[in-house]
Amino acid sequence: MTAPALVALAHGSRDPRSAETIQALVAEVRAMRPDLRIETAFLELSKPTFGSVVDKLVKAGYDEIVVVPLLLTEAYHAKVDVPRAIAEATSRHDDLEIRATAVLGLENVFLEVLDRRLRTALKEARVRELDALVLAAAGSSDQLANQAVARLARMWSAKHRLPTVAAYASAAPPATGEAVRQFRAEGRRHIAVGSLFLAPGTLPDRAAELALEAGAVAVSAPLGADPEVARTILARYAVGAVELVPV
Template sequence: MTAPALVTLAHGSRDPRSAATIASLTELVRCMRPDLRVEQAYLELSEPGPLTVIDRLVAEGHDEVVVVPLLLTHAHHASVDVPAVVEAARRRHPHVRVLATDVLGIHKSFLGVLDLRLRAALREARATELDGLVLAAAGTSDQLANAHVARVARAWGAHHKLPVLAAFASSAPPAAGEAVRALRRDGKRHIAVGSLFLAPGFLPDRASELALEAGAVAVSDPLGAAPELARVILARYAVGAVDLVPIPA
C-alpha cells in the first residue's frame, strides 16, 4: 500500500528568499524519507497553491494526502485558512482522503536552532557580552497564540538565565524595537534578538531593522531549513497518516 503523500503548507511571501527556504526545508524532509512523495505549497503570495498541488497528486494516482501546516502558532491561518483548503480539496476530489495535521508549532528543539542562529549572529557582530534577550515573532490578533510565544520566551530566557521579552512584528505590541528599549530602560546594554520566524521576509526584516535601530547588538536569522524542523514535520505527518487508516467497524 502506498503511503499518503505529504504536502508542506507554508504561509507564503512575496520575498523569494522565503520560498527558497521552504523549498530547502521540504527537500530536507524528502531526503529523510525518500520513500514518501513530498511536495510544498503556499496559502498565499507564493506558488504553487495547495489545491494545485493536490490536483497534481490526484492526477498521478494518489488517493491519500496529509497536509502539514508550517505555522508556528495556532491562529487565524490554522483555524480558518487550512480547514478551508482541506474542505475545498475534498469537494474537488470526493474519492480522495485529505487531512491536515496540527500546525508545526514551537517544538522545544526549535530553541536549540534559535540558539545556533543567534550564536552565529553574535559572532558576526563580534558581540562578546549579553545581558538581555528579545524573542521576535510574527504576532497575531489571537491573544492565546501571542501568550504562547511569551511563554516560550520566558522558557528561553530562563534557560540562559537572562531577562527576556517577547516582541511581535505585527498585530500586537511590543514591536522588537520597543522591547529592546524597554530592556535598555532597565539598564541592559547588550541585548540580542532571536528571530522566531520560519523563513526570511518582510516581517523578520522589519523586526531586525527596528531592533538594531533601538540598540540591539545582534539579531539572528530565522530558523530556516534545519533538521529539527524537518523531524517535527515528519512527526506531524506520521500522526496524520495513522489517522487516515480506516478503523474496522
Template sequence: MAAPALVALAPGSRDPRTTRTVTALVAEVKAQRPDLKVERAFLHTRPELEAVVGRLVKAGHDEIVVVPLTLTDTAGTAAETAAAVEAAGAAHPGVQVRATAPLGLEACFLEVLDVRMREALSASRVRELDALVLAAAGTSDPLANQAVARLARLWGTHHKLPVTAAYATSAPPATGEAVRAFRAEGRRHIAVASLFLAPGPLTDRAAELALEAGAIAVAEPLGAHPEVARTVLARYAVGAVELVPV
C-alpha cells in the same frame, strides 16, 4: 501499500526568500524520509494546494497529509487552511486529504534559536550578552501571543538571562520597544532572536526596529533546520495514522 503523500503548506508570500526557505525545508524533509512523496504548496500564491493535490492524484496518490507550516495557530490561519484543504478534497472525490496540527511552538525549536543566535553573535563578533528578545509575528489572538511569551521564558531560564517576547504585528511590544526597555534598565548587550520560519517583510521590519533601538545582533529565522523538518515529519506521522480506517 504506499504511504500517504505529504504536502507542506506555507502561508502565501511573494518574497522569494520565503519560497527558497520552504523549498529547502521540503528538501530536508525528503532527505530524512526519501521513501515519502513530499511536495510544497502555498496559501494564495503558486503553487496552491489544490493544484499540488491534483498533480499527486494524477500520479496515483489517494491519501494526502497536509502539514501547515505555521508557528502560531490563529483562528484566521486555521480557517484559511481548512478551506483550502476542503476545496482540494472536494475537487477529487474519493481522495482523502487531511490537515494536521500546525508546526506550533515546540520546545525543540529553542535549540534552533540557539544555533541561529550563535551564528549572529559570531558574525557580529559579540562575546557578551545581558538580555535577549524573542521576536515573533504576533496576532490579535492573546492565547497565541501567550504561547510565544511562555517559550521566551523557557528560553530565558535555559540561558539564565532576562528574555522579553516582542511582536511584529497586532500586539505590543515591538522589537524596538523591547530593546529600549532593556536599555532603560542599564543593559547594553541585547540580542534578538527571530521566531519565524522564513525571512520576509515582518522579519526585516523587526530587525530594523531592533537595530535602531540599539540591539547588538539579530538572528536569522529558524529556516530549513533538521529539527524543523523532524517536526514536520512528526505532524505527518499523526496525520497518516488518522487516515487508517478504524
C-alpha cells in the same frame, strides 16, 4: 499500500527568499524520507498553490494526503485558511481524503535552532557578552497564539538565565524596538534578538530593523531549513498518516 502523500503547506510571501527557504526545508524532509511523496504548497502569494499540488497528486494516483501546516502558532491561518483550502480541494475530487495535522507549533527543540542561529549572528557581530534577550515573532490578534510565544520566551529565559521578553512584528505589542528600548532603559546594553520566524520576509526584516535601530547588538536569522524543523514535520506527518488508517 502506498503511504499517504505529504504536503508541507506554508503561508507564502511576496519575498522570494521565503519560498526558497521553505523549498530548502522540504528538501531536508525529502532527504530524511526518500520513500515518501513529499510536496511543497502555499496558501497564497507564492507558487505552487495548494489546489494545484492536490490536483497533481490525484493525477499521480494518490487518494490520501497528509497536510502539515508550516505555521508556528494556532492562529487565523491555521484555524481558517488551512481548513478552507482543504475543503475546496476535497470538494473537487471524489474519494480523496485529506488530513491536516497540528501546526509545527513552538517545540522546545526550536530553542536549540534559535540558539544556533543567534550564535552565528553574535559571532558575525563580534559580540561576546549578553545581558538580555528578545524573542521576536510575527504576532497575532489571537491572544492564545501570542501567549504561546510568551511561554517560549520564558523557557528561553530560564535556559540562559537572562531576562527575556517576547516581541511582535504585527498585531500585538511590544514591537522589537520597544522591547530593546525598555531593556536599555533598565541599563542593559548587550541585547540580542532571536527571530522566531520560519523563513525570511517582510515581517522578520521589519522586526530586525526596529531592533537594530533601538540598539540591539545582534539579530538572528529565522529558523530556516534546519534538520530539527524537518524532523518535526515528519513527526506531524506520522500522526496524520496513522489517523487516516481505517479502524
